[in-house]
Ligand SMILES: Cc1cc2nc3c(=O)[nH]c(=O)nc-3n(C[C@H](O)[C@H](O)[C@H](O)COP(=O)(O)O)c2cc1C
């Protein structure tokens with residue numbers, strides 16, 4: 133260990149070694165391995181991919197191929213809080229576009245971006261499975277039902293206060 | 295303390311929690327009651343969540359719906375402590391709305407959902423759990439089980455409707471050392487959530503169905519492929535698997551027989567196309583989730599090149615019931631070619647949204663208007679979207695279509711996985727088509743040229759029409775592209791991607807023409823093609839002025855309000871909040 137910074141290369145290597153040990157190193161474990169990396173670092177650092185490639189049969193090309201195919205994987209760091217607005221069918225007809233618009237305006241970023249202070253990332257998701265309570269927004273995994281433009285912005289304001 | 299021996303169950307499904315049930319559970323945990331506090335899954339009544347069920351010592355059950363912290367205080371005081379239920383708040387299944395909701399439903403898949411604690415194998419066992427597996431193992435005749443499932447008429451609930459028993463027979467026939475089974479829990483249709491709810495609320499039913507599926511096809515290893523957006527379903531599945539292994543319902547020599555079965559969970563990583571069976575298998579193998587040509591079918595060469603049987607969550611959850619009650623009982627429900635029950639996820643402009651399970655053969659109208667209670671506003675149902683991105687919009691005048699694979703296909707929509715989104719006059723049909731093409735265009739894996747580029751061209755045209763830049767030739771071009779994409783795509787994603795456009799063109803062509811020729815969007819959705827006005831019906835209640843996000847509405851209290859057209863962004867909030875239907879689209 134060489135310091136407190138989680139993003140430090142030797143820390144990444146050490147964590148990845150543990151993951152390979154726990155999850156496995158065969159080719160079919162590419163997705164679970166990347167999921168483990170992302171759940172620890174909240175995105176997939178370049179160093180993690182390099183390290184997996186050096187330790188297993190998987191090549192960097194293969195790992196990037198998988199990481200870029202699936203929308204769950206992010207190759208860039210994210211904000212402390214992830215706000216996901218559902219854009220499934222029920223949420224769309226209930227006004228999800230307006231919710232995203234209001235949040236974009238409040239946070240000064242576009243869908244998919246992270247605020248400059250690194251606090252928030254705004255994302256769209258295809259359906260959170262609570263369609264009868266549309267529109268739905270998840271803040272760090274906690275789902276909020278029947279959100280509108282106003283209450284979506286309040287969700288952020290409450291957090292700012294807290 | 296007066297009241298003893300209570301059992302209190304708090305709804306802790308994802309939807310219940312979204313409606314605020316966690317606070318209720320925390321509050322109850324703090325109150326030192328002489329009661330067994332437990333949790334339950336989703337009853338399907340998402341419009342009236344969160345729910346709490348109280349079972350008194352004498353067995354009397356009270357279901358409280360739409361509970362909030364204030365209501366809970368009174369329930370604690372009067373019922374949990376005082377011993378007398380708050381009668382006015384009790385859900386009544388025999389009268390009024392409760393009866394309308396439940397009378398026409400028949401619960402097979404959802405039999406335990408919201409009835410039992412999904413984290414307790416004992417509660418599942420107390421409700422005939424794993425009896426079907428015991429029966430099957432005792433009889434010890436896989437081909438007999440395949441026959442039973444075939445005779446029941448059960449068809450795959452994942453969308454394609456292939457006879458389940460037949461699929462199992464194909465796999466059983468293969469003489470190979472290794473075979474697999476898979477449960478497809480990828481639930482890709484954005485607007486369907488019955489698989490999530492079943493996995494969360496009754497995970498053992500799916501495990502039991504899968505174990506029977508494995509026994510009947512000669513497999514000894516299986517995978518559940520679950521969508522990444524369903525963390526609670528994954529957690530409940532993991533716990534259920536551990537419990538089943540401990541009790542000997544999973545693992546080596548199940549219930550003392552020679553049959554062994556091992557089960558793994560694979561979490562998806564957010565790709566709609568991975569719901570398609572060959573793409574799903576590629577994904578389990580650690581590859582990019584690209585579909586491949588069939589044949590060979592999975593029954594001959596599936597996961598890791600071995601014979602594989604793949605079924606949907608709802609299909610598998612039906613199996614234990616069929617075994618226990620017999621094929622004939624299941625086949626007695628439904629129409630000639632569509633047997634049993636189907637779960638629908640009712641959402642959109644609907645009064646009583648949630649999950650409903652109905653016998654095949656009842657009409658869409660009965661589901662939407664009687665069970666769901668219609669739109670719940672003064673507006674009429676305009677159409678019902680069925681089948682998600684692969685399906686279509688069924689117009690109001692075809693609501694008497696029966697729930698039957700073939701009859702729904704005839705409308706141009708499909709049964710699909712059971713998403714049913716109700717649309718009213720505030721929904722623009724061109725926008726709905728554009729929405730779905732946006733989805734499929736994004737989710738196309740890119741393997742087939744027409745699916746990759748054709749959907750993009752269709753999306754561009756639809757976006758243009760919605761923006762007010764459509765030209766008359768656009769409609770012909772959409773139809774031409776639709777045929778080409780259908781004919782040249784390898785998998786179901788591309789083959790069905792044009793359906794939302796084709797059905798809206800078939801039933802709502804006039805709306806396309808109005809967008810293109812008159813530059814009008816009658817639904818008030820396409821911002822360049824509409825404006826809002828407040829009519830004389832306005833009572834001056836000021837609600838719209840308060841809610842307008844851009845401050846475009848002015849007026850005196852009790853006087854008619856006015857919209858500043860320069861400021862107005864045409865978001866439609868004023869129309870949504872107006873109780874007097876005074877806001878008009880022009
Ligand atoms: C693009 C696409 C997406 C699909 N998504 C799902 C899905 O999310 N869940 C599902 O059970 N089946 C889905 N299917 C259907 C599966 O390919 C397969 O037919 C099904 O899992 C078989 O199970 P069943 O016979 O029990 O329905 C999808 C098919 C296509 C073409």
Ligand code: FES
Nearest residue numbers: 220223260262263
């Ligand atoms: S459409 Fe938003 S939760 Fe399903």
